[in-house]
Amino acid sequence: MRIGMVAKIAGVGVETIRFYERKGLIDQPLKPRYGGFRSYPEETIARLGFIRQAQEIGFSLREIGDLLSLRVDPSANCAQVRARAQEKFDTVNRKIKSLKMMRAALEELIARCPGEGAVDECSILDALAAGVATPKRNRVT
Numbered sequence: 001m002r003i004g005m006v007a008k009i010a011g012v013g014v015e016t017i018r019f020y021e022r023k024g025l026i027d028q029p030l031k032p033r034y035g036g037f038r039s040y041p042e043e044t045i046a047r048l049g050f051i052r053q054a055q056e057i058g059f060s061l062r063e064i065g066d067l068l069s070l071r072v073d074p075s076a077n078c079a080q081v082r083a084r085a086q087e088k089f090d091t092v093n094r095k096i097k098s099l100k101m102m103r104a105a106l107e108e109l110i111a112r113c114p115g116e117g118a119v120d121e122c123s124i125l126d127a128l129a130a131g132v133a134t135p136k137r138n139r140v141t
Helices: 003-010 014-022 043-056 061-072 078-112 123-130
Strands: none
Touching: 003 014, 003 043, 014 043, 043 061, 061 078, 078 123
16 A cells, blocks of 8 residues: 555554654555555554554653554563553643642632733732742642
8 A cells, every 4th residue: 555545544644654654653665676656564554543542542652662562572461561551641640630730720810810900910920920829739629
């Protein structure tokens, strides 16, 4: 299959495929000896699906490369894959906690702001300038 067809079926752009090739996530087929187009195997479509799915749940391209390497490593086991997923889960939870703290700080700033008056008396700008808009760690819900 030509790259355009692979891209269409997989729902990605041709440049995305080329990018993944440069990153080592997809093998670039050899150029035909006597000219013509490179031909991609059907497995490329499944690999693109794997990459997209892993990205959707938060894995970086480097992490996806690690997962793909484990997938073809005969000495690898499911525990190694699970450990990677657990690491990603823990990272996501830390980010959620941080976002909740940011939300609480913004909520407090907005609630205290009268929403009118001169900008030089803006409570939000004053709190940011005074450094008191930092999220409170003990109030996260």
